[in-house]
Amino acid sequence: MKILVINSGSSSIKYRLYNMPSEEIVLRGMIERIGERNSKVKNHHQGLELILSKVGEVDAVGHRVVHGGEFFKRPSLINSRVVRVIKLCCKLAPLHNPANLEGINACRQLLPGIKQAAVFDTAFHQSIPGYAFIYALPFSYYKKLGIRRYGFHGTSHQYVTNEAAKILRKPLNRVNIISCHLGNGCSITAVKSGKSVDTSMGFTPLEGLVMGTRCGDIDPALVTFIMRRKKMGREEMERVLNKESGLKGLSGIGNDMRRIEEAARRGSKQAALALDVFIYRIRKYIGAYLAAIGNTDAVVFTAGIGENQGYIRARICRNLFDNLKNRPRVLVIPTDEELMIARETYKIIGSRQGGMER
Numbered sequence: 001m002k003i004l005v006i007n008s009g010s011s012s013i014k015y016r017l018y019n020m021p022s023e024e025i026v027l028r029g030m031i032e033r034i035g036e037r038n039s040k041v042k043n044h045h046q047g048l049e050l051i052l053s054k055v056g057e058v059d060a061v062g063h064r065v066v067h068g069g070e071f072f073k074r075p076s077l078i079n080s081r082v083v084r085v086i087k088l089c090c091k092l093a094p095l096h097n098p099a100n101l102e103g104i105n106a107c108r109q110l111l112p113g114i115k116q117a118a119v120f121d122t123a124f125h126q127s128i129p130g131y132a133f134i135y136a137l138p139f140s141y142y143k144k145l146g147i148r149r150y151g152f153h154g155t156s157h158q159y160v161t162n163e164a165a166k167i168l169r170k171p172l173n174r175v176n177i178i179s180c181h182l183g184n185g186c187s188i189t190a191v192k193s194g195k196s197v198d199t200s201m202g203f204t205p206l207e208g209l210v211m212g213t214r215c216g217d218i219d220p221a222l223v224t225f226i227m228r229r230k231k232m233g234r235e236e237m238e239r240v241l242n243k244e245s246g247l248k249g250l251s252g253i254g255n256d257m258r259r260i261e262e263a264a265r266r267g268s269k270q271a272a273l274a275l276d277v278f279i280y281r282i283r284k285y286i287g288a289y290l291a292a293i294g295n296t297d298a299v300v301f302t303a304g305i306g307e308n309q310g311y312i313r314a315r316i317c318r319n320l321f322d323n324l325k326n327r328p329r330v331l332v333i334p335t336d337e338e339l340m341i342a343r344e345t346y347k348i349i350g351s352r353q354g355g356m357e358r
């Protein structure tokens with residue numbers, strides 16, 4: 001069965017064609033600069049026409065969707081109702097869900113009769129219990145505005161959880177791990193009995209770890225303090241927190257961790273401090289999640305930094321487990337969100353299940 005995986009962003013579409021269940025990649029590519037001036041591809045519809053002309057016939061399509069709110073606890077077969085609900089979730093992810101929907105709508109028009117599935121970044125975290133997902137704000141904010149921890153990178157955390165279970169030779173429902181996705185965006189998830197029970201990203205992907213350009217956890221009072229002191233508007237403030245902070249803001253040399261590690265090695269104090277802050281925050285979270293899940297089988301590292309930067313992994317883990325009776329294994333598992341989407345799509349379309357939880 002040929003499954004096309006689509007990751008549709010605001011100005012790009014990444015795609016992969018898989019032969020399932022063999023998981024062989026038949027074709028992969030990316031269309032960029034959609035809708036930009038001088039670009040030949042004016043919109044997502046045109047972009048997908050181009051992709052379909054390259055991939056030929058497909059049997060099913062799997063779409064990455066960033067936000068499924070509280071509606072989707074697992075991947076869903078796409079129908080008009082599912083599209084409507086994804087649209088409802090746009091207010092929770094105004095930069096991402098509309099672009100994901102563009103991809104879905106274009107495929108529905110161009111491939112009538114071909115089954116399609118939506119795989120949500122938030123779904124894996126829907127098992128997080130109330131005490132871990134509620135913010136201590138007026139309760140009505142949760143009820144009326146949907147303000148709560150949703151978490152992201154769920155497809156990646158779920159993929160490495162499944163792979164870890166195979167490596168540990170344990171059934172999924174007996175696997176306890178701490179999954180560290182350290183790329184440009186960084187998040188860490190506590191997995192108990194194969195399920196996400198807490199994660200560092202929150203209502204948006206800004207919370208938690210120090211990231212390439214995002215600040216992660218800060219005192220919330222700083223936001224209004226900085227706005228007043230620097231006479232900043234809302235948009236500028238959001239831009240600083242999302243695009244000018246994190247490793248970039250701290251190091252002064254950008255968001256590329258390879259360059260920061262190199263600069264620290266050559267004696268840059270500022271780069272060394274950025275590295276220290278990054279590592280310390282991760283150690284703090286791992287400590288908290290060890291307490292949250294108890295006996296931990298493994299701490300798993302994945303994504304650009306997690307997979308490739310052994311020095312950082314070693315510093316994160318240094319003496320961290322010394323006082324534990326059962327020390328977790330440290331695993332490096334390359335993430336593969338596209339393959340996870342292909343697998344989930346194959347599962348849904350194969351078994352004809354899917355649909356919303358409520």
Ligand code: ADP
Binds near residue numbers: 259308
């Ligand atoms: P994204 O979240 O954009 O997918 P990646 O998972 O590609 O990010 O991670 C990017 C981060 O990983 C950067 O800080 C980069 O410096 C770091 N990194 C270290 N080694 C590599 C590598 N071999 N390839 C890509 N990124 C790497």
